[in-house]
Amino acid sequence: MNSGRSTEEFSIQKRGHLLIEDPLLNKGTAFSDQERSQFGLVGLLPPHIDTLEEQVERSYEAFCDFQNDIDKHIFLRQLQDENETLYYRLLLEHISEMMPIVYTPVVGLACERFSHIYRRPRGIFISYPERDQMDEILENIERDIEVIVVTDGERILGLGDQGAGGMGIPIGKLSLYTLCGGIDPAKTLPILLDLGTNNEERLDDPRYVGWREHRIKGAEYDAFIDQFVQAVKKRFPDVLLQWEDFASVDAERILDKYRDDLCTFNDDIQGTAAVTTGTILAAIEAAGGKLTDQNIVMLGAGSAGVGICLQLKQAMLQSGLSEDEAKARFYVIDRDGLLHSGRSDLDELHQRLAQSPENLQGWDCDVSGAISFADVVRNAKPGVLVGATGQTGAFTEEIIREMASHEEHPVIFPLSNPTSRAEATPEDLLKWTDGKAVIATGSPFDPVEYNGVTHVIAQCNNSYIFPAMGLGIRASRARRVTDSMFMAAAFALKEASPALKDPTASLLPSLTIIRDVGRSIARAVAQAAIDAEVADSLTAEEIDQRIEETMWKPEYKSL
Numbered sequence: 139m140n141s142g143r144s145t146e147e148f149s150i151q152k153r154g155h156l157l158i159e160d161p162l163l164n165k166g167t168a169f170s171d172q173e174r175s176q177f178g179l180v181g182l183l184p185p186h187i188d189t190l191e192e193q194v195e196r197s198y199e200a201f202c203d204f205q206n207d208i209d210k211h212i213f214l215r216q217l218q219d220e221n222e223t224l225y226y227r228l229l230l231e232h233i234s235e236m237m238p239i240v241y242t243p244v245v246g247l248a249c250e251r252f253s254h255i256y257r258r259p260r261g262i263f264i265s266y267p268e269r270d271q272m273d274e275i276l277e278n279i280e281r282d283i284e285v286i287v288v289t290d291g292e293r294i295l296g297l298g299d300q301g302a303g304g305m306g307i308p309i310g311k312l313s314l315y316t317l318c319g320g321i322d323p324a325k326t327l328p329i330l331l332d333l334g335t336n337n338e339e340r341l342d343d344p345r346y347v348g349w350r351e352h353r354i355k356g357a358e359y360d361a362f363i364d365q366f367v368q369a370v371k372k373r374f375p376d377v378l379l380q381w382e383d384f385a386s387v388d389a390e391r392i393l394d395k396y397r398d399d400l401c402t403f404n405d406d407i408q409g410t411a412a413v414t415t416g417t418i419l420a421a422i423e424a425a426g427g428k429l430t431d432q433n434i435v436m437l438g439a440g441s442a443g444v445g446i447c448l449q450l451k452q453a454m455l456q457s458g459l460s461e462d463e464a465k466a467r468f469y470v471i472d473r474d475g476l477l478h479s480g481r482s483d484l485d486e487l488h489q490r491l492a493q494s495p496e497n498l499q500g501w502d503c504d505v506s507g508a509i510s511f512a513d514v515v516r517n518a519k520p521g522v523l524v525g526a527t528g529q530t531g532a533f534t535e536e537i538i539r540e541m542a543s544h545e546e547h548p549v550i551f552p553l554s555n556p557t558s559r560a561e562a563t564p565e566d567l568l569k570w571t572d573g574k575a576v577i578a579t580g581s582p583f584d585p586v587e588y589n590g591v592t593h594v595i596a597q598c599n600n601s602y603i604f605p606a607m608g609l610g611i612r613a614s615r616a617r618r619v620t621d622s623m624f625m626a627a628a629f630a631l632k633e634a635s636p637a638l639k640d641p642t643a644s645l646l647p648s649l650t651i652i653r654d655v656g657r658s659i660a661r662a663v664a665q666a667a668i669d670a671e672v673a674d675s676l677t678a679e680e681i682d683q684r685i686e687e688t689m690w691k692p693e694y695k696s697l
């Protein structure tokens with residue numbers, strides 16, 4: 139691959155405190171007697187030698203001592219910075235309990251409080267005043283990097299502009315690349331592009347660690363992004379570059395501009411589309427229905443909403459609907475109501491999802507102006523309702539009751555994160571639909587008991603897709619990321635749905651088998667990359683072998 143020293147070379151160089159302080163090499167109390175002598179560690183560690191299992195038990199005890207989630211997050215982040223092997227082993231063993239702490243929803247709070255809970259650096263910050271030093275900054279990373287997650291912090295979950303605090307997201311996403319997709323943590327790099335913030339609270343906060351200016355936008359912004367992409371291509375030409383939590387307009391423009399230029403994708407647009415398509419397909423199949431029969435209402439027409447609709451539409455085309463038939467199935471709503479061709483404020487992308495006036499004929503409301511969410515649900519009678527607005531409570535009781543009155547199995551996905559931004563809670567949805575709703579949420583929710591039945595709530599989060607996407611891309615050495623690779627991922631996820639075998643089970647597999655699910659999605663992604671001719675040909679056995687070789691396991695290696 140590219141230049142830069144490997145972990146093995148570091149291991150030969152580092153001794154004593156430098157070795158203990160490198161989280162990629164540190165074993166703490168698990169360094170053997172021989173390693174302690176060889177690497178100048180005698181006396182720097184207490185005499186007892188632990189196994190990794192014993193270290194996991196001690197760390198779990200410490201984790202449990204913390205009473206609140208942000209303290210648990212700080213503890214786990216510190217452990218990550220001290221000893222990555224132990225961190226990932228602990229996470230793997232307690233994945234259902236700890237994933238919400240290192241990822242959504244607690245990572246949202248960690249971004250908001252980033253400057254206050256800051257301990258030590260991870261990844262790189264590229265600020266606007268340092269834009270001409272990008273090459274030098276990337277050269278400061280001395281390892282080979284295979285996956286980068288980058289944000290500019292402007293749309294962090296549903297929490298808006300967090301400026302430099304947005305760094306929590308690339309760190310959290312890359313933890314999942316390793317935890318769920320087996321990407322070697324030494325080969326991951328979180329990046330925060332600091333072009334300022336328009337969050338006045340952050341600007342007024344004396345502790346704020348970011349560049350204390352309002353956001354750079356327009357031509358200067360685009361030039362900065364271009365400089366960044368060129369620097370990445372030069373330093374890490376084969377890297378997978380994931381864009382995360384950019385404002386919608388920037389997200390779409392950047393993806394369009396660079397998707398054929400390097401191996402790259404936007405997770406909020408494409409990863410979200412794939413997880414939602416896979417989960418909706420599972421919900422429909424489990425209920426004995428067909429995707430092509432559904433009317434779909436999407437509340438929110440940003441990165442996530444548009445991405446989901448375009449992929450579902452593609453799935454309908456593949457199932458035999460014509461372009462016009464498929465388009466007519468979607469009722470997409472933004473802040474100003476239903477997207478329809480009578481609106482003069484729609485850009486080209488949104489026009490692709492605008493309803494034609496003929497389809498609105500016979501509606502019981504005025505269809506010449508703004509058409510509200512309630513009007514749409516009453517008239518379109520959707521089987522599927524998805525929320526990607528970042529607006530707490532946007533699914534109201536009245537609208538959900540209306541939907542349930544004409545639909546036996548209303549599929550309802552409040553996808554906004556974090557938990558506090560969900561369009562509705564599963565508990566309310568079950569109450570308002572008398573237990574009929576088939577639910578998946580963006581953030582994790584506990585199971586809900588309704589009328590003696592326990593409903594397990596699937597977490598329809600792009601975390602089911604992007605780590606496996608990374609694994610499939612690295613294993614196949616794919617050079618580009620195509621829409622067909624995301625479609626393959628969606629179908630592989632659907633196949634893994636427990637609800638296909640038992641309609642009362644969760645729509646998505648348990649986190650405890652996430653690495654196995656990741657493997658099967660990665661296999662499908664690799665095959666799709668080969669079919670699209672963006673990766674060299676491999677047999678199914680070779681793909682499997684590459685996947686196994688690529689998957690990093692949290693075990694101590696001998697130094």
Ligand SMILES: NC(=O)c1ccc[n+]([C@@H]2O[C@H](COP(=O)([O-])OP(=O)(O)OC[C@H]3O[C@@H](n4cnc5c(N)ncnc54)[C@H](O)[C@@H]3O)[C@@H](O)[C@H]2O)c1
Nearest residue numbers: 295296386438439440441442472473528554555580599600
């Ligand atoms: N579950 C997941 O995997 C996942 C993935 C991506 C995004 N999300 C969540 O989805 C939300 C939106 O993300 P995004 O990237 O699309 O953001 P965005 O800012 O690009 O889009 C938000 C959209 O919601 C619309 N909107 C806002 N208020 C509305 C209202 N009251 N009624 C109708 N429409 C309204 C806006 O007009 C805009 O179209 C965030 O909360 C994010 O956390 C979840």
Ligand SMILES: O=C(O)C[C@H](O)C(=O)O
Nearest residue numbers: 242295383406555599600
């Ligand atoms: O980060 C998440 O939990 C999912 C998604 O990428 C989001 O922006 O909400």
Ligand SMILES: [Mn+2]
Nearest residue numbers: 295382383406
């Ligand atoms: Mn995101």
